[in-house]
Amino acid sequence: MDFDEKRLVALARRGDKKAFSELYNHYANELFLFLRSRSRNREDALDLASEVFIRVLRYLSSFRGDSSFRSWLYRIARNLLVDYYTANARAGSLHLEEEQWLNIGTKDESPADDQDEKQHEAEIENSQEVKVLQGILDKLPENYREILELRDLMNFSYAECAEAMDIKEDNAKVMHLRALRYAKKISANLNLGNDDEKPAKL
């Protein structure tokens, strides 16, 4: 059965549980991954995801359908994250401690050869993926980070990315390419500390 987002949203607005559960099943995982990439731990991400869908329920009647449901979901999640960061900062528990990042991202020795490099990568990959990813994303400029989250975690199309970031679709494609390249450089230089490169201005 095709996923008819507009019809499901319309039904959900009228209180149709089944329609809402379809929407939930469709978007829950990618929303969670996005939230997980920005939250301190899995439990926080679960709480945040719950809160996002509750807000969806609460404000669904005001959703006019000007943008896609996915974009709307993303905006709610971002707003929630702002509250989440504010609360954690106030409590003195940032989701990613600088020390943690340093422990993850730096190695005392540089890889001597290809063999060593592969081994080094495997070590990183096998370590806490979340923290690694968060470390890389944190190092990215905001627009690069956003487009990677939209495109690779929330599965936005380029058109949706462009709409969410208020840029042209072609620019979204270029920006995503550059963001990927930049993220790869960071991940490759995790132990080199060479992260001075800044993205070219779009």
Added chain:
Amino acid sequence: MFTRILKKFKEKEQLTQAEKTQIFNRVAAYWQENLAKQQQTGISVNLEQRVQQEVQERVQETFFGVNFKQYFLTLSVISLVFLGVLFYLTEPQKYAPQYKTNLSLLTAGDQVTTTKSVDFNSKNIILDFEIAGPVDAQDALTKLTNAYETAKTQGNLMYGRYETYAQDQSSSTVIKDEIELWYDLQEKRYKIIDIKYLNETFSETSITLNDGENEYVYKSTAGQTASQEMNKPELSNVNLEKVSANLNNSEYLYDLKDPLAGDATLYKLLSSTREFESLVLVTIDLSGQALEAYKIAYSFPYRVWDGDRFNEEQVRHVLYLDAETLLPVKETFEPNIFPTKYFREVAYLQVDQSEKDSLFAVSQESLNPDQDSEKSGESQLDEATNSTAELIEKTAEKTTVAGKLLIQNGTILLEACDFTYVVKGSELFDLLHKQPSFFAWMLNGSNVLIEGSLITTSSSEREAEGLLLELVSEEISLSNASFICLQSEF
């Protein structure tokens, strides 16, 4: 490497089924709580049905993003407006607002011309009128042609219908005929549509024609010539012939042959419109022979289709009546280019200059309550009376003629004034028109105001003085106005 990290992150961190259910349960709990609140407030709807209905409505209203309902509604409105404009353009005379006025046509030789209405609304000016009188068809046609030329306007065509009633001398019956024709005002020729020799005979003792004000009775009596009995005015035979016409000036001269009791003509004039301008005595030169005549003018609006739209213009009809017979001797039709319909400047144009000077020299005695408030009404009257004595000597004939005119309950009475007051003053005249109730009072009081001349039938001098005082007490500004108090010769 980043891609692999990302991939691994997504694989490892994705939601488990248990977690997914856990989140949904939390949301569902909120849902239940919210639903319970809604039910408590009495909100109960068939959600699925409503959504289906909404979807169906949207499908019906829109098709590929076009709202056809709105589209057709707009299209219908535009079409209706377009059709309306089209109808108006194609048949303007039918759809244009109606405008009708009464126009008295003084046609040479017609005993009585009863004008029903003149529709200046169409491109083809339709003049529908009847001429009642014991005339035969041929005579009527001639007179009708004259009537059209007399009523020259700037339109293209006029339609005329002429009913004639002829007395058959042999059979003592009245015969009715009809003539219909179009008259081309531009080319000054007529096209006869139809002449109906109805030969409709009336053998009854009388035929009564009524135009709303007058009643004409044709009696058919065996062995006698049919006679007319009229309430008013009385008719008499007359035959005027147009002796010259200057079409460029819209000026027509008529030769007087048989005298007509002037009341008929004058009554016709005065009853046709209340907006007549002036009645002044002038001297006109008619074929080298000086003639005393009254000049009376009135304006009437008419609408002319200029090929693009209707133009409303004012036409000024000036008529000269022979002072003795009150027959029309000359009339002009000219555009009234002046802003006020009571324009009277030309009234004295043809008055002999010395006569005019003498008239004005007396009448310029000013009655100005504002400037001379110390003067009492009586002293003003005395002063005016003294001035009047002078006027009587100089213009006795004219003023007494003016004093002959009287409208009483819509009837012209001639030579009925025992005592006549003549009040002149342009402001007074204008003010009276601005105060129609006052004007009506004057009419009811058996007074007539013609071109600022008030003629009253006050039987005594005291009563007349009282009337003048009453006029002053009406607080009508008489500044720059003069009045003349004179005693009629009658």
